[in-house]
Protein backbone atom coordinates (compact mmCIF):
# COMPACT_ATOMS: atom_id res chain seq x y z
CA UNK A 1 0.00 0.00 0.00
CA UNK A 2 1.27 3.46 -0.84
CA UNK A 3 2.48 5.56 2.06
CA UNK A 4 0.01 8.27 3.12
CA UNK A 5 1.06 11.91 3.32
CA UNK A 6 0.91 11.72 7.13
CA UNK A 7 3.10 8.62 7.24
CA UNK A 8 5.58 10.24 4.92
CA UNK A 9 5.65 13.39 7.02
CA UNK A 10 6.28 11.33 10.15
CA UNK A 11 9.03 9.36 8.44
CA UNK A 12 10.80 12.57 7.37
CA UNK A 13 10.58 14.07 10.86
CA UNK A 14 11.95 10.89 12.47
CA UNK A 15 14.80 10.66 9.97
CA UNK A 16 15.65 14.33 10.60
CA UNK A 17 15.70 13.80 14.35
CA UNK A 18 17.99 10.77 14.05
CA UNK A 19 20.38 12.68 11.81
CA UNK A 20 20.34 15.69 14.13
CA UNK A 21 20.93 13.52 17.20
CA UNK A 22 24.01 12.04 15.57
CA UNK A 23 25.52 15.47 14.89
CA UNK A 24 24.15 17.46 17.86
CA UNK A 25 27.38 17.60 19.86
CA UNK A 26 29.21 19.17 16.92
CA UNK A 27 26.32 21.55 16.20
CA UNK A 28 26.37 22.75 19.80
CA UNK A 29 30.13 23.16 19.85
CA UNK A 30 30.09 25.44 16.79
CA UNK A 31 29.68 29.20 17.36
CA UNK A 32 26.07 29.78 16.40
CA UNK A 33 24.21 27.02 18.19
CA UNK A 34 25.66 28.01 21.52
CA UNK A 35 23.13 30.85 21.47
CA UNK A 36 20.36 30.32 24.04
CA UNK A 37 17.42 30.91 21.70
CA UNK A 38 16.32 28.03 19.50
CA UNK A 39 17.22 28.20 15.84
CA UNK A 40 14.40 29.08 13.52
CA UNK A 41 12.93 31.64 15.91
CA UNK A 42 14.28 34.50 13.82
CA UNK A 43 17.71 36.08 13.38
CA UNK A 44 19.37 33.07 15.03
CA UNK A 45 22.82 34.24 14.07
CA UNK A 46 22.55 37.48 16.03
CA UNK A 47 21.34 36.76 19.56
CA UNK A 48 23.38 38.45 22.21
CA UNK A 49 25.75 39.81 19.60
CA UNK A 50 26.21 43.12 17.84
CA UNK A 51 24.14 43.47 14.71
CA UNK A 52 27.03 42.95 12.34
CA UNK A 53 29.94 40.51 12.46
CA UNK A 54 33.44 42.04 12.67
CA UNK A 55 34.54 43.84 9.50
CA UNK A 56 31.06 43.82 7.91
CA UNK A 57 28.85 46.75 6.89
CA UNK A 58 25.14 46.70 6.06
CA UNK A 59 23.83 47.01 2.52
CA UNK A 60 20.29 47.88 1.42
CA UNK A 61 20.47 46.53 -2.10
CA UNK A 62 21.52 42.94 -2.62
CA UNK A 63 24.71 42.71 -4.72
CA UNK A 64 25.23 39.89 -7.22
CA UNK A 65 28.41 37.79 -7.15
CA UNK A 66 29.18 34.93 -9.49
CA UNK A 67 31.88 33.48 -11.70
CA UNK A 68 30.70 35.42 -14.76
CA UNK A 69 28.03 32.90 -15.73
CA UNK A 70 24.37 33.07 -14.74
CA UNK A 71 22.80 29.80 -15.86
CA UNK A 72 19.23 30.08 -17.11
CA UNK A 73 17.54 27.19 -15.31
CA UNK A 74 13.78 26.90 -15.64
CA UNK A 75 11.70 25.22 -12.93
CA UNK A 76 10.93 22.43 -15.41
CA UNK A 77 14.64 21.82 -16.00
CA UNK A 78 15.76 22.18 -12.40
CA UNK A 79 16.53 19.04 -10.40
CA UNK A 80 18.53 18.32 -7.28
CA UNK A 81 20.54 15.12 -6.95
CA UNK A 82 21.51 13.93 -3.44
CA UNK A 83 24.13 11.19 -3.60
CA UNK A 84 27.55 9.98 -2.48
CA UNK A 85 27.76 8.49 1.02
CA UNK A 86 24.00 7.99 1.48
CA UNK A 87 21.75 4.94 1.86
CA UNK A 88 19.17 6.32 -0.54
CA UNK A 89 20.46 8.43 -3.43
CA UNK A 90 17.63 10.54 -4.82
CA UNK A 91 16.71 13.16 -7.36
CA UNK A 92 14.09 15.80 -6.62
CA UNK A 93 12.46 17.61 -9.50
CA UNK A 94 10.59 20.90 -9.00
CA UNK A 95 7.33 19.16 -8.17
CA UNK A 96 8.83 16.74 -5.65
CA UNK A 97 10.71 19.67 -4.07
CA UNK A 98 7.50 21.71 -3.70
CA UNK A 99 5.75 18.75 -2.06
CA UNK A 100 8.30 18.68 0.77
CA UNK A 101 7.50 20.65 3.95
CA UNK A 102 8.06 24.36 3.25
CA UNK A 103 9.51 26.62 5.90
CA UNK A 104 9.91 30.38 6.27
CA UNK A 105 12.74 32.02 8.16
CA UNK A 106 14.27 35.45 8.65
CA UNK A 107 18.04 35.57 8.56
CA UNK A 108 21.10 37.55 7.55
CA UNK A 109 23.44 37.09 4.60
CA UNK A 110 27.12 37.90 5.12
CA UNK A 111 29.42 38.14 2.10
CA UNK A 112 33.15 37.78 2.76
CA UNK A 113 33.72 40.91 0.62
CA UNK A 114 32.31 42.76 3.72
CA UNK A 115 28.68 43.49 2.90
CA UNK A 116 25.84 42.05 4.95
CA UNK A 117 22.19 41.96 3.92
CA UNK A 118 20.10 41.85 7.10
CA UNK A 119 16.61 40.52 7.77
CA UNK A 120 15.71 38.69 4.59
CA UNK A 121 12.61 36.54 4.69
CA UNK A 122 13.25 33.25 2.95
CA UNK A 123 10.94 30.42 1.93
CA UNK A 124 12.08 26.99 0.94
CA UNK A 125 12.90 23.51 2.14
CA UNK A 126 15.20 22.73 5.02
CA UNK A 127 18.44 21.11 3.83
CA UNK A 128 18.10 18.75 6.80
CA UNK A 129 14.83 17.46 5.34
CA UNK A 130 16.43 16.63 2.00
CA UNK A 131 19.43 15.02 3.69
CA UNK A 132 17.19 12.98 5.98
CA UNK A 133 15.38 11.55 2.94
CA UNK A 134 18.71 10.41 1.50
CA UNK A 135 19.90 9.00 4.86
CA UNK A 136 23.63 9.87 5.07
CA UNK A 137 25.85 6.96 6.13
CA UNK A 138 27.37 7.18 9.63
CA UNK A 139 30.74 7.83 7.99
CA UNK A 140 29.44 10.83 6.04
CA UNK A 141 30.75 13.96 7.80
CA UNK A 142 31.17 16.33 4.85
CA UNK A 143 29.12 17.77 2.04
CA UNK A 144 29.98 19.19 -1.38
CA UNK A 145 27.34 21.39 -2.97
CA UNK A 146 27.46 21.59 -6.78
CA UNK A 147 25.82 24.13 -9.08
CA UNK A 148 24.98 24.41 -12.77
CA UNK A 149 27.66 27.07 -13.38
CA UNK A 150 30.33 24.58 -12.25
CA UNK A 151 30.64 26.22 -8.82
CA UNK A 152 31.25 23.99 -5.80
CA UNK A 153 31.52 24.67 -2.08
CA UNK A 154 32.23 22.30 0.79
CA UNK A 155 30.64 22.25 4.24
CA UNK A 156 30.70 20.12 7.37
CA UNK A 157 27.54 18.01 7.44
CA UNK A 158 26.58 19.34 10.89
CA UNK A 159 26.56 22.90 9.53
CA UNK A 160 23.98 21.84 6.92
CA UNK A 161 21.67 20.50 9.64
CA UNK A 162 21.10 23.87 11.31
CA UNK A 163 17.48 24.97 11.03
CA UNK A 164 18.19 28.11 9.04
CA UNK A 165 20.12 26.32 6.29
CA UNK A 166 17.59 26.20 3.48
CA UNK A 167 17.13 25.50 -0.18
CA UNK A 168 15.24 28.68 -1.00
CA UNK A 169 12.97 29.62 -3.89
CA UNK A 170 11.51 32.85 -2.43
CA UNK A 171 13.15 36.02 -1.08
CA UNK A 172 11.02 38.66 0.67
CA UNK A 173 7.88 37.24 -0.92
CA UNK A 174 9.24 37.24 -4.48
CA UNK A 175 10.52 34.29 -6.52
CA UNK A 176 14.30 34.11 -6.26
CA UNK A 177 15.67 35.77 -9.41
CA UNK A 178 18.03 34.09 -11.84
CA UNK A 179 20.96 36.35 -10.87
CA UNK A 180 20.60 35.34 -7.21
CA UNK A 181 20.53 31.63 -8.08
CA UNK A 182 16.89 30.98 -8.94
CA UNK A 183 14.95 28.82 -9.17
CA UNK A 184 16.65 27.30 -6.10
CA UNK A 185 19.78 28.13 -4.13
CA UNK A 186 21.14 27.15 -0.76
CA UNK A 187 21.60 29.68 2.06
CA UNK A 188 23.90 29.30 5.08
CA UNK A 189 23.04 32.28 7.32
CA UNK A 190 25.57 31.35 10.02
CA UNK A 191 28.44 31.01 7.55
CA UNK A 192 29.75 33.41 4.90
CA UNK A 193 27.50 33.42 1.88
CA UNK A 194 29.93 31.70 -0.50
CA UNK A 195 28.92 28.46 1.31
CA UNK A 196 25.46 28.80 -0.25
CA UNK A 197 25.47 27.54 -3.84
CA UNK A 198 23.25 29.39 -6.33
CA UNK A 199 21.57 27.26 -9.05
CA UNK A 200 22.23 24.25 -6.84
CA UNK A 201 21.89 20.90 -8.61
CA UNK A 202 23.67 18.36 -6.44
CA UNK A 203 24.44 17.70 -2.79
CA UNK A 204 27.18 15.10 -2.50
CA UNK A 205 27.83 13.45 0.87
CA UNK A 206 31.50 12.72 1.56
CA UNK A 207 33.37 10.62 4.10
CA UNK A 208 36.56 12.70 3.59
CA UNK A 209 36.65 16.48 3.34
CA UNK A 210 37.28 17.99 -0.11
CA UNK A 211 37.67 21.66 -0.97
CA UNK A 212 35.26 23.59 -3.15
CA UNK A 213 35.93 26.41 -5.63
CA UNK A 214 36.82 29.25 -3.24
CA UNK A 215 38.17 26.95 -0.54
CA UNK A 216 40.78 25.71 -3.06
CA UNK A 217 41.70 29.38 -3.61
CA UNK A 218 42.38 30.21 0.02
CA UNK A 219 38.97 30.89 1.55
CA UNK A 220 38.27 29.36 4.94
CA UNK A 221 36.98 25.83 5.22
CA UNK A 222 34.81 26.74 8.22
CA UNK A 223 33.80 30.34 7.29
CA UNK A 224 32.25 31.65 10.54
CA UNK A 225 31.45 35.41 10.20
CA UNK A 226 31.28 36.00 13.95
CA UNK A 227 34.85 34.70 14.23
CA UNK A 228 36.10 36.79 11.29
CA UNK A 229 37.06 33.42 9.83
CA UNK A 230 37.56 34.48 6.19
CA UNK A 231 40.73 32.89 4.87
CA UNK A 232 42.52 29.62 5.50
Ligand SMILES: Nc1nc2c(c(=O)[nH]1)N[C@H]1C(S)=C(S)[C@@H](COP(=O)(O)O)O[C@H]1N2
Nearest residue numbers: 063064065066067147151180194196197198
Ligand atom coordinates in the same frame (compact mmCIF):
# COMPACT_ATOMS: atom_id res chain seq x y z
N1 LIG B 1 26.66 28.71 -8.17
C1 LIG B 1 27.27 29.70 -7.55
N2 LIG B 1 26.95 29.93 -6.28
C2 LIG B 1 27.56 30.92 -5.59
C3 LIG B 1 28.56 31.72 -6.21
C4 LIG B 1 28.88 31.44 -7.56
O1 LIG B 1 29.75 32.08 -8.18
N3 LIG B 1 28.22 30.43 -8.19
N4 LIG B 1 29.14 32.74 -5.49
C5 LIG B 1 29.08 32.65 -4.03
C6 LIG B 1 29.47 33.88 -3.39
S1 LIG B 1 31.13 34.23 -3.34
C7 LIG B 1 28.56 34.68 -2.76
S2 LIG B 1 29.01 36.00 -1.82
C8 LIG B 1 27.11 34.43 -2.91
C9 LIG B 1 26.51 35.65 -3.59
O2 LIG B 1 25.13 35.51 -3.75
P1 LIG B 1 24.33 36.68 -4.46
O3 LIG B 1 24.93 36.86 -5.83
O4 LIG B 1 22.93 36.23 -4.49
O5 LIG B 1 24.56 37.91 -3.62
O6 LIG B 1 26.82 33.29 -3.68
C10 LIG B 1 27.70 32.23 -3.54
N5 LIG B 1 27.19 31.13 -4.31
Ligand SMILES: [Mo]
Nearest residue numbers: 065111112194
Ligand atom coordinates in the same frame (compact mmCIF):
# COMPACT_ATOMS: atom_id res chain seq x y z
MO1 LIG C 1 31.40 36.03 -1.85
